[in-house]
Amino acid sequence: MKYYAGLDVSVKETSICIVDQTGKICREVKVTSHPDDLIVVLKDPAWNMERIGLEAGPLSQWLFEGLARAGLPVICIETRHTKAFLKAQPNKSDRNDARGIAQMMRVHLYRAVHVKTLTSQKRRALLTARKLLQDKAIAIENDLRGLLRNFGLKVGVVGIREVRGSHSRARRGHP
Incomplete structure (x- = not known):
């Protein structure tokens, strides 16, 4: 049966x-x-x-x-x-x-x-996580730009060295 x-x-x-x-x-x-x-x-x-x-x-x-x-x-x-x-x-x-x-x-x-196969599911999960991290990094960067702008500091070129330099200038100029 x-x-x-x-x-x-x-x-x-x-x-x-x-x-x-x-x-x-x-x-x-x-x-x-x-x-x-x-x-x-x-x-x-x-x-x-x-x-x-x-x-x-x-x-x-x-x-x-x-x-x-x-x-x-x-x-x-x-x-x-x-x-x-x-x-x-x-x-x-x-x-x-x-x-x-x-x-x-x-x-x-x-x-x-x-x-979908397990392999394609894993790839999709990695791509989704990567996109999430990129979006969060951009959002944090934009928030920092907005905070620094309140003190008259304009972050120009985006790069980790340039951002660190802007933060150092901000600390020296404003206690």
Whole structure:
């Protein structure tokens, strides 16, 4: 018999719902949102997993990578499409969302999204951090220029030596 799982991921816990090919709920459980904990539940030999649905979100790339590495048939699904499907449920909860995602997997009613590789995620994180640091450095420099301008000092050419020189002149001229 084939089984389908739906994962509703939050920062601390993930709700898992496993249904069989007829739609009967076979297991519902909450585990910490870590790939190792999810693998323990989903790799159980009792379940012959056909598809595992995971809604795209902040942790989904990391969880997807861990589950895929373990050989599980995980699919990352589009959030807006999932939201529209789950909106039909009367009670919104993590448990019911996991049930809905499991049913979406069973009836093949989902839109898969591309999950970036771990390498591209790392590169993107480095570029984002670099841009953040550059923006902060420019903001600090502009703040210092504004503070020095109050004392009649105009910082001209931007460079670390020139800025240090301006600070030294400011200390000598104003105690």
